[in-house]
Amino acid sequence: MHLGLKQRAYQIIKEKLLKQEFEPGARIREDLLAEEISMSRTPVREAINQLTAEGLIKNIPRKGIYCIELTQEEIAELLSVREYLELLAIEGCVKKATEKDLKRLYTNIEKYEKALNANEFNKCNEYDSQFHMEIAKISQNHKLIKFLAEIDDFMHIARAMEKRIMPMDRALNALNQHKKILEHIINHDIEKAKTEVVNNIKSLKQHLGLARE
16 A cells, blocks of 8 residues: 555544544544545554544544543543643743744744634644643753654643633633733843743633633
């Protein structure tokens, strides 16, 4: 099988998962999916196997394949790990960010705001994810980037679930928090930037009902 075909199937199916085009916990029919994306079942099967290995699809023996359904406990665990990693990322970002790096972050915020004004919450979710990953990349800590990338897909799903609960309110709040994070990065204020990252994650927990009193 041509590697490019498998990779294309992988990207298409993964995008559908991240955009929650499948209901959490819903069964995924390989034959229908192949027909929907106009591909043969072989590259689709290979892509599904890869996504299963990555944890985005669950394969239940003798029952079939299903879209993952993140529990509150799983999301809470992801957020705990994410918080520590992002605090490390902020330290490196503040120390190493160039004018070009700052411009990319500013452009991301502009795109986020434009998507929000158009009520395009899926795009807001994408820009939200990109903003945090960009900060990690600026830190130039390659192990950190790798670890964050491994959980970023799950966080993308968590953000999508969260915005489904209260999209405009949460998306606007996240946008304002991103603006503050960037402001503190520009001012080389690591502690204030860290505080705003913690607030950003705390807001996510609150909207998902995970925050403890």
